[in-house]
Amino acid sequence: MKVLLEEKHSLLEEVESRSGQKVQECYQCSKCSGGCPFSGIMDYAPNSILEMIVYGLKDQLLASKAIQMCIQCGTCGAQCPAGFEMYEVMNVLREMAKEEGYVSHEVKIPKMNGIFLGEVRNIGRMHEVNLMVKNMLSQGELVRDVTSLIPIGPPMFFKGIMGMGDVFAHKIQGQAQVEKVFANVEKARGGITP
């Protein structure tokens, strides 16, 4: 029991000190979860996450889908009567999960993020066509994704939203600098690829 209590204490303390948010001040009104656009597809809703931090349920939390789904839309924070920013907590939880090598139950989002950042690392910018194609091939739902493109693709092309000029990617001049930024962040993280 003693060990468990110490562990509870450490997760709460670490999250509070790294995020600058007083998790203990949450009184579970649940407005964050009511407002969150993604709470319906999260395994743990935002207010539950705060409670799990207090209870020290670290393994469930750091491997959860929920922490990968927050896109910092800020809806929760704008409605929070205790006045704190949940997204800061989510950012810290994702970073801790990465540092401690947790394998997330959410596969799709980290995969897409990796493809996006790979483009940025390799050419200095995000290339929309490369991102779309590589992401479709990696998500394992090729039929669904290609079908969904049928009503969109041709009008995008005919109306000039996308043209042949968008197919090829061009490196920026300072691509090596951008590559260096990635490498330096990696070094600062003790070798973990961002």
Place this chain on the structure above:
Amino acid sequence: MKSGYFPGCSLHSTAKNYESSTQAVCRSLDVQLEEIPDWNCCGSTPAHQTDHLLALALPARNLALAERAGMKEVLAPCAACFNHLRTAEIECAGNRETHRRVEGVLEMTYGNSVHVMNILEFMVDRVGIDTIAAKVKRPLKGLRIAPYYGCMLTRPAKIARFDHPVNPVSMDHLLEALGADVVDWGAKTECCGAAHVLTRPEVVIELSGRIIYEAKDNGADAVATACPMCMSNLDLRQNAMAKATGKEAKVPVLYLTELLGLALGISRAELGMRKHVVSTAPVLEKIS
């Protein structure tokens, strides 16, 4: 007036009409935009979801380049680019240790001297609503516009530091100055689902659908946006929304700068009005 300019990746590909309309409107308002030389991607949501230091360093390189080019202010029309550049601006200025670490991974110096602005803030605070109103040549009379702010222009409040996080009004005032009939509606700061369209399209179709149907139910002729990601979700997915709900959508979505351009008398071709999946013809007919 001169200003630095950060177009971002989308404005150079699927949001070319956001770029062309922003440029045309600025020319017509005597604003000279100077693009940050050799800018890189701001890292967007994938960087912030992956690593906080990377999420600050990628936009900070652009701020450092802008500083070298002598820019004091940078206009970032894309709401997401604005949000991430502003995050780097504020976090570097607010914390010496963060600033030092960012400079360290950039291997560049950055003197915290560049201020990032979104398009609304730029038009309202820098150019001024009165100046714009005085230049309106073709008022958008009789056009019912639903002003859609989304998330990134006003939230998180401590980053955006602009207008109200949940009930902003600056776009409402700007559209009124153009002569439009501004729709008072409940979805102006709802999230469209953003980049989850690449991993959970069904969720994004539902979230974006709520916004489109809310606009339709309130009698809007069009929705105005200042974000390429929102544009893509709201404009491209209306077929899928109709399929999911059994209700026709067909609500034109326009960039705020396209509406500004129309009111300032800029030609449709110059604005890039054709580049929408849902036809903008009904909007154009109503004001011609």
